[in-house]
Amino acid sequence: xxxxxxxxxxxxxxxxxxxxxxxxxxxxxxxxxxxxxxxxxxxxxxxxxxxxxxxxxxxxxxxxxxxxxxxxxxxxxxxxxxxxxxxxxxxxxxxxxxxxxxxxxxxxxxxxxxxxxxxxxxxxxxxxxxxxxxxxxxxxxxxxxxxxxxxxxxxxxxxxxxxxxxxxxxxxxxxxxxxxxxxxxxx
Numbered sequence: 001x002x003x004x005x006x007x008x009x010x011x012x013x014x015x016x017x018x019x020x021x022x023x024x025x026x027x028x029x030x031x032x033x034x035x036x037x038x039x040x041x042x043x044x045x046x047x048x049x050x051x052x053x054x055x056x057x058x059x060x061x062x063x064x065x066x067x068x069x070x071x072x073x074x075x076x077x078x079x080x081x082x083x084x085x086x087x088x089x090x091x092x093x094x095x096x097x098x099x100x101x102x103x104x105x106x107x108x109x110x111x112x113x114x115x116x117x118x119x120x121x122x123x124x125x126x127x128x129x130x131x132x133x134x135x136x137x138x139x140x141x142x143x144x145x146x147x148x149x150x151x152x153x154x155x156x157x158x159x160x161x162x163x164x165x166x167x168x169x170x171x172x173x174x175x176x177x178x179x180x181x182x183x184x185x186x187x
Contacts, residue, residue, distance in 0.1 A: 011090035015100035022104025026141040027111065033128035033139075048132055055137040056116075056124035073113040073121045079106045091164030094155040101148030108141030 037043065037054035044051050059066040083103045090096050109125050116123035127137040155161075 008089070008091050011092065011096040012087045014093075015087055015090060015096040015103065018097060018100025019103035019107060022101060022141065022144045023107045023111070026104070026108035026139060026144070029140050030108075030112070030126040030128070033126055037128060042130070051130040051132075052128055053130050053137055055127045057127045057137070058122075058124050061136070061142065069113065069123070070121045073110060073123075076106050076110040076113065080110065086162065089163050092155070092160055092162055094151055094158075094160050095162045098148045098151035098155060101144040101151065105141040105144035105148065108139070108144070 033052070033054055037052055039054045039056075042051050042053040057066075058069050060068070060072050065072070080103065083099050083106070087099060087103075090099065112125040113123045114120055116126070118124070125139065125141075127139050127142070129139060129143075130137045
């Protein structure tokens with residue numbers, strides 16, 4: 001019975017290390033943005049490919065619903081709790097990466113909601129990256145959440161499950177070594 005728990009620990013540890021790295025890099029980037037960027041003046045890089053612009057976001061993604069900051073903070077806390085609960089069943093690298101990115105991104109934005117002005121559960125999230133054909137300003141935590149969600153979609157489409165089971169057998173493996181339930185290739 002101990003073997004499955006020990007086997008799943010490496011995935012859980014990897015997810016937590018990814019989450020810690022995302023949260024740390026996000027916090028450092030936001031500290032630099034607050035210290036070095038002026039909200040009234042943007043910095044254009046790479047010929048306009050990236051614009052650095054400090055924005056204190058009271059709302060959710062893309063500034064939606066600025067008057068619901070407390071609700072967003074509570075939702076982020078619930079997401080963190082759900083990811084922590086799911087992490088006990090992790091036995092899949094794609095899911096470990098995805099949940100680590102989601103956990104780190106959600107923790108980074110929740111930290112802003114808890115510790116930034118105007119106060120606990122009402123704090124504004126620091127956004128500072130802007131792309132030319134993507135109007136909203138975002139941060140590294142938002143990027144991690146987006147990439148994590150994309151990995152979950154990919155894992156779901158490919159049939160990679162959280163627990164490591166693959167419900168869809170690989171046809172190449174079946175052809176190479178047919179089992180008792182598989183009919184022969186040339187009858």
